[in-house]
Amino acid sequence: MTQFDAGTEFDRQVRTLIEKGFGELAGLSADAYADLLAPLRATVTDRAAGMEAPTEGRVPFVLVITRELAPxxxxxxxxxxxxxxxxPGIIDRHYAEGDLVRFVPAKEVELPDARAYVLFDVDRGEEFCGAIPNDAMATIAGRGRTPLTMEEGIALVTQYPAALAKNKCFSLGGSRCGDRRVPAIWISENAPKLGWCWAGNPHTWLGMASAADRAGSLG
Structure with a gap:
């Protein structure tokens, strides 16, 4: 079995964020951006024991950058x-002007930091393809897991583009705006698209992504 090094993977994810331009979104140099994320390395390595190498459908952890640093x-x-x-990724036209800011963490979702944190044991939730989103979220909650937010879905695709695959796309039930819409990321015209679907409507190609938990800096 391939050895998985959590520290090396953390460093790769930081490099990926910088190379993709997330540092520029935050108005920081590459070094300053790396310094901002550096305290999270101990959060990851402290839980490295037992981590398994990532697959297309499940990854041990993902660095999440919130909208405070990356709208x-x-x-x-x-x-x-x-x-x-x-x-490049696109935002579905069915999001009306001002809609995105209305989608905030659901009441049962608590974020550890307003800027950046770590999401652990992330699963794209393909088992829920064809399931009603409300039912999928209830099952996830019953397992003691948490649905992903918009930012967490973006983080997953940023670090693991292969996680978004044909007929294996995913909803992001951790972000809600008070109505029946559930955000989702799928593929449209050979690009990632952030859209939404109704909480009561199943789609054969759309699962429900989830994670074990979230954690901020240990310091």
Missing amino acids: IERAVPLLTLGGRKRK
């Missing part, structure tokens, strides 16, 4: 699919 409307265009498909 969603500017972060989505930094997304691309895996392989040679490099078209």
